[in-house]
Amino acid sequence: xxxxxxxxxxxxxxxxxxxxxxxxxxxxxxxxxxxxxxxxxxxxxxxxxxxxxxxxxxxxxxxxxxxxxxxxxxxxxxxxxxxxxxxxxxxxxxxxxxxxxxxxxxxxxxxxxxxxxxxxxxxxxxxxxxxxxxxxxxxxxxxxxxxxxxxxxxxx
Numbered sequence: 298x299x300x301x302x303x304x305x306x307x308x309x310x311x312x313x314x315x316x317x318x319x320x321x322x323x324x325x326x327x328x329x330x331x332x333x334x335x336x337x338x339x340x341x342x343x344x345x346x347x348x349x350x351x352x353x354x355x356x357x358x359x360x361x362x363x364x365x366x367x368x369x370x371x372x373x374x375x376x377x378x379x380x381x382x383x384x385x386x387x388x389x390x391x392x393x394x395x396x397x398x399x400x401x402x403x404x405x406x407x408x409x410x411x412x413x414x415x416x417x418x419x420x421x422x423x424x425x426x427x428x429x430x431x432x433x434x435x436x437x438x439x440x441x442x443x444x445x446x447x448x449x450x451x452x453x
Contacts, residue, residue, distance in 0.1 A: 298378040298379065298380055298381075299380070299381050299382075299383045300334055300379060300381065300383055300388045300391075300392075301383055301384075301387055301388055301391050303330055303376070303378060303379055304330065304392055304394075305391065306375065307323065307326055307327045307330055307375060307395055308391075308395050308398055310323045310326065311323040311324070311327060311395075311398050311399070312398070317406055317409055320402050320405070320406055321364060323402070324360075324364065324399050324402055324403060324406075324422070325361060325364060326374060326375045327396070327398070327399045328358075328360040328361045328399065328422075328426070329357070329361060329374045329375070329376040330374075330375055330376040330379070330392075331353065331354075331357035331360075331392060331396060331429055332353075332354050332357035332358045332361065332376065333354075333376035333377075333379050334353070334379070334382065334388065334392055335350045335351065335352075335353030335354030335356075335357060335429075335432075336350075336354045337350075337379070337382055338350035338353070338382065338385070338436075339351040339354060341382075342382070342385060343385060343443075345439050345443060346385070346436045346439060346440070349432045349435050349436045350432075350436065352432050353429050353432040353433065353436075356426075356429040356432065357425070357429050359425045360399075360422045360425035360429065363418050363422050363425065364418055364419075364422050385440065386440055389436055389437050392433050393433040393434060393437070396426050396427075396429050396430040396433065397430060399426045400423050400426045400427055400430070403419050403422050403423045404419075404423060406419050407423065
């Protein structure tokens with residue numbers, strides 16, 4: 298499935314909310330999708346984005362790890378359906394929005410946390426999502442810089 302369609306699906310599922318367990322599942326799904334997109338861009342994306350894409354995959358993976366929660370009975374992760382990144386700019390624009398939504402959801406979960414360990418896990422996951430979003434912004438900036446640069450003329 299196309300990355301943008303998966304991102305839109307994730308944003309809708311996150312917005313639908315539900316209780317804390319449902320939100321944590323959707324946060325996990327979103328972080329797994331960000332990790333998959335980062336990994337794909339690191340391997341096959343534009344060369345100037347590969348370092349940031351690797352960082353994005355690492356940060357999203359960290360965001361998954363600190364929550365220490367896998368989706369219960371949710372079947373295959375949404376990220377496993379990723380078949381095509383499509384337009385890199387559109388993919389990154391949508392992914393940045395999803396990561397912002399993840400941060401907002403995590404703030405709500407942290408506020409509702411009933412123990413200190415859950416609270417600090419959420420805070421760490423918020424930081425990971427925010428840093429991942431910064432990586433997405435950096436990649437978008439690099440794409441814009443590349444498009445704004447005058448075309449290089451080949452030497453004769």
